[in-house]
Each structure stands twice: as structure tokens, then as C-alpha cells.
Amino acid sequence: MMEVVVTAVVALIIGVVIGRYLLMLVFKQMETDARQKAERLIEDAKSDAEANKRSKILEAKEKYLKMKSDFDSDVAKRKNQLSVNENRLKQYENKLKQNEAKLKQKEAQLAKQSEQLKKQNTELEDRFNEVADQKQLAIKAKDEAEVLRQEQVSKLEKIANLKADEAREQLVEALQDEARTKASIHIKNIMEEAKLTATKEAKKTIITTIQRTAAEHAIENCVSVFNLENDDLKGKIIGREGRNIRALEASTGVEIIVDDTPEAIIISGFDPVRREIARVSLQRLVADGRIHPARIEEVVTKTRKSIEEEIVELGERTVIDLGIHGLHPELIKMVGRMRFRSSYGQNLLQHSREVAKLAASMASELGLNAKQAKRAGLLHDIGKVWPEEPEVPHAILGMNLAKKYGEHPDVCNAIGAHHDEVEMTTLISPIVQACDAISGSRPGARREMMESYIKRLKDLESMALSFKGVNKCYAMQAGRELRVMVDAENVTDTEASQLSFEVADKIEKEMQYPGQIKVTVIREMRSVNYAK
Structure with missing residues (x-):
């Protein structure tokens, strides 16, 4: 029993010791875990603090950079404003200096003019005094002359035994007889001159009659008709006291005839380009409704440019239709101008196209270069559309222009020789000459009077x-x-x-x-x- 108790006590003691040891182990483990946990918490806290610190630093830097950028831009604006103000200040200073210089110059001019005026006043006073003296001398001389005249008349009356009135009557009768004699001689000379010039005057009368008879042909080529929607537009076109129609005639170089013809205005002028510019300008002005001198000049200027563009386009279309390539732009422009030019009443562009086609056909039949013949036929009359007044025949002028713009020598010779101004050196030349005669001589093609x-x-x-x-x-x-x-x-x-x-x-x-x-x-x- 005692042994059991002792064993139990020993076992209890051992159990207590073991339990205490185990408890100490558990406490140590818990302490270790707690320490590790605390260290982890500290590490986490440090990392969070570091992250917060970095973010705050970045935010602070961004705010600083933004503030610096705003400050720099504000400084730059102020600098620009300051420079602008400085420039204005300099300009004002320069203007002030210029004005001061002008004022000084004007003051000097005024002073000079004042001196000149003083000098002129002095000279005028001197001249006035001289004139007064001369007037007194003239009056004195007149009185003396009158006295002398009376003495001379008295002496003459004594010598001639005639009074002054009787001498005057005799002188008048002598002058009348002399005038009658000279008048009769003058009348005789006039009659003889009239007989000599009678034939010349008769020819002038005949020419006047012929011109009146040929008026219909001139009207056909020198008049365009502009149609109106109603006759109320005629008043707007004429303008107050005719200022609109005068401005239109002065800008276009044609005559605008507004008569009793219903809903129509006649545009008269010998230059077809001018008439076309006037017609298109009138059309635009009527469509726009604003008709006054300044607007008329503006529209005519724009229309003239558009007509020039139309001339170029017409020339390009013509050479394309005829299959002619490589023509110089200036020659193309001259071809377009042929549309607005007549030769003896025949449209020059139609005539040139006709000659080109005839020449190409004839050259093909003869086995010659049809392309060169066609070019020469189209260009043979370009001398007629040269804007300046030529001093040489149009054939020579056309040949020179073709040479200037790089045409083939055969083409140039054909142009220059189609009226025999130069010698023919290629077979294409007589072909172009013949085709020109064929196109111009067909019935109704030309009228000599118009040219x-x-x-x-x-x-x-x-x-x-x-x-x-x-x-x-x-x-x-x-x-x-x-x-x-x-x-x-x-x-x-x-x-x-x-x-x-x-x-x-x-x-x-x-x-x-x-x-x-x-x-x-x-x-x-x-x-x-x-x-x-």
C-alpha cells in the first residue's frame, strides 16, 4: 500500500514535471509564434509605410512639377506680353519720332513758304509801284499822242484839201473795189477746183451708197442680240443718267443699243471677243441683279478671264478632234481665238479646220505626211489672230510664230508660202495653198467687204x-x-x-x-x- 502511494506520488511528481515541461515547451512555441507574428506585422507595417511614403513623394513631385509647369507657362506668357508691349512701345516711339520729324519738316516748309510769301509781297509791291509809274507815263504819252494826232490831221487836211470824213469814205470805196476783185478771183478758183474734184466727190458718193447696200452683211458679223425677260430690266441696265451703260461700254469696248425693240438689247462691235465678253457680262449682271459701275467693272474682268479660259479650252478641243498632238500651248490658244475671228465673212476656225481636213486627205492620196499637212492646214492663218497689229503679212507672221514655238520646218514653210510670200521648199506647201483656195472659193464662203x-x-x-x-x-x-x-x-x-x-x-x-x-x-x- 505504501509502495502504491509512493509510486503514485512519484508518478504524480513525474507527471507534474513532464506537464510543466510540456507547458513550458508550449509557452515557448507560443512565444516564438507571437514573436514571428509581431515581426511579420512590423515588416508589413514597414512595407506599407514605405509604399505610402513613396506614393506621397510621387504625389508631391507631381504637384511640384505641375506647379512648376504652370509657373513657367505663366512666366512665358508674361514675357511674351512684355515683349509685345515693348514692341508696341518702340513702334509708338518710332511713330512719335516720325511725327516729330514730319512736324519739323512742315515747320521748316512753312517757314520757307512764309519767307517766299514775304518776298513775293515785296516784289508785288515793287511791281505795283512800277505799274503805277508806267500808267502815269502811259497816260502822259497818250495825251501827247492825241495832241500829235490832231496836229497831223490838221496838216493832212491842209495838204489834201479834204476833211477826215471825206478821206475815210474814199478809202472805204477803194477797199470795197479791191475786195470785189479778190472775191471774184477766189470764186473762179473755187469753181475750177470743184471741176477738178468732181470725179473724186462722185466716187465718194458711190462708195457711200455701196456701204449702205452692204449694211446687212456688216450687221450679221458685228451685232449680237441679248434677250431680256421683260423690258423693265432696260432701265436698270441704263442706270441713273446712263452711268451703268457708259461703264459697260467703257469696260468692254462695244456699243450697247437700247431701243424700242421688245425684250432685246443690241450689242454692236467689230471685235467678236469684245461682243462675247459684253454679252456674258450682261447675262451675269441681270442674273445677279446688282447693276452699278463698280460691279460692272468687276463682272467684266471676271468674264474676260473666263472667256480666255474658254478660248484655251476651245483650242484644246479642236486639236483633239483633229488628232493633232504636241502643239505648243500658245499655238493652242491662237487656234481657240480663231473662233472669234472672221476672214472675208468666213469664220476663221471653221475655215482652218476645213483646210486641215482637206490637206490631210490630199496628202494621204499623194503618199505624203498627212499629219504635217493637217498641222499646216490648221495653223496656216494663225498670223491673223496675233493680238498686236502686224507689220508683215499674216502668212510671214504665222511662219515666224510656228518657228518660235518649235514646229517642223516643212509646216513652217507651208504656212509662209500659202500666199506665195516665200518660196515653196516642200510638197506640203502647194497642198495647203490649194486647200486654202478650195475652202475660200466655195459658194457663199467669203465676203470681201467685211474684211x-x-x-x-x-x-x-x-x-x-x-x-x-x-x-x-x-x-x-x-x-x-x-x-x-x-x-x-x-x-x-x-x-x-x-x-x-x-x-x-x-x-x-x-x-x-x-x-x-x-x-x-x-x-x-x-x-x-x-x-x-
């Missing part, structure tokens, strides 16, 4: 343009009126009147024409400013 009529109108304009100070010149009313526009700054009213007389005198001396030609010189002063 001479247009040439006379061109000569009229060229003659007026040869005078100094003339800006523009237009032949109106089938050559019955010549309107000459002069530069108002270089030509005075007196000079304009003298210019009208000189132009009319030169026309009488150098030209042959039926009837009479009215020469009107227009001097217009314009002042233009712009409001900004």
Missing part, C-alpha cells in the same frame, strides 16, 4: 492710240464714231479738246472713208480710297 470694213475700224483705233495720253479707243456705230479715253492725270480739259481736233485732222489726211466720223474724247477723273 476691209474691219481693217478700217482697226486702223481707226490704232491711229487714235498713237497719240500721247490715250488709254483706250473704241470704234462705235460701224465706224461712224470714235471714242477716245484719255488719262485724266496727264491730259487737261484744254488738251483733250485739242486732242479731239488733232485726231479728226489726222483721220481726214490719212484715211479714206465714206460720210463723216465723230471723234469723242472722254476725260474722266476717279478718286478711290479704302475704309478699313
